[in-house]
Each structure stands twice: as structure tokens, then as C-alpha cells.
Amino acid sequence: MLQNGLIMVAIIFVINIVYVSFFTIRMILTLKGYRYLAAFVSVFEVLIYVLGLGLVINHLNQVQNLMAYALGYGFGVICGMKIEEKLALGYITVNVITSRIKENFTESIREKGYGVTEWVAHGRSGERLMMEILTPRRNERNLMDTIKQLDPNAFIISHEPRNFHGGFWVNVIGKRLTS
Secondary structure (H helix, E strand, O other): OOOOOOHHHHEEEEEEEEHHHHHHHHHHHHHHHHHHHHHHHHHHHHHHHHHHHHHHHOOOOOOOHHHHHHHHHHHHHHHHHHHHHHHOOEEEEEEEEEEEOOOHHHHHHHHOOOOEEEEEEEEEOOOEEEEEEEEEEHHHHHHHHHHHHHHOOHHHHHOOOOOOOOOOHHHHHHHHHHH
């Protein structure tokens, strides 16, 4: 079967897509603190890597195999990123600044199940309502849509917090990070 050049190219291409996708997932799991799951994924990552690289090295005289390896790597990066987006591991902090101080902006967000810390700040054009919202990453799009519906002109920044201490989220987050 491996004698057919087209099949060989396809196999190398697919193997590298799978390898790089596993690599991306393992890296993300490591960065998010899922050590044991990352180690488990790395076993399969290395097996796939050695298989693909072995096929290319054993047939170095065929440039199409090397090209399939390189293209598979590139497509693997894209696939890994798409998988990471779907997994949406971790949490984000969303900071919102709005001029709609007197409206029930914060309550509208809390009614959707989000925890919100709010305070009044002073900006260039006067008083502003500032909010800080911590939520699982999988909820980011829904939260952003909710905020934009309430105030299309709100200033929104989201970022990934690295450490947590105190507050009602710590018990939930702590359990996930230590498992």
C-alpha cells in the first residue's frame, strides 16, 4: 500500500495534521495546569510524530513526502487552533466601561448568570460604570453579545487571568486546576 506515491503523501499529510493537533492540545493542557491529561496526550503525540517522521526519513529521496509533511504541519496548526477554540479551556476576565450608569446594566448581566463586580469611575467624558466579569471561556461569545445588546458603544476588553485568589470562584476553579 505504501508503494503508491499518492497514498504515501496522503498518509504523511494526515499523520502530521493529527500530530500537530495533539501537540497544540498538549501544550494548552500544560499551560492550563492539566498536567496528567497533558502527559497522557503526549504519549499519543509522540507515537504519531515518530510514525510520520519515520515515513518521511525512510523516503527522503521523494520530495513530495517532505512537502506533504510540511503542509500537514501547517494544516495541523490550523486544526489545533480550531480544536482549542472548541475546547475553550480556562477562564476569561471581561472589563466593560459604559456611560449607562443609571440603567440596570449590571442586573441585566447578573440575570443571565454572570458574576459582576461594578464601580463608578471617571473618564474623559464624565462618570462611567465599570464592570469586571469572570467567566469560563466557553461563555465569552454569549457574554460579549449580551453586553453589545445592552450598549453597542460599550468599551470591552477581555483577557485571560493567570492566578486566582479569594472570591466565590476560587473553590470552583481550584478543584479544576488540581485535578
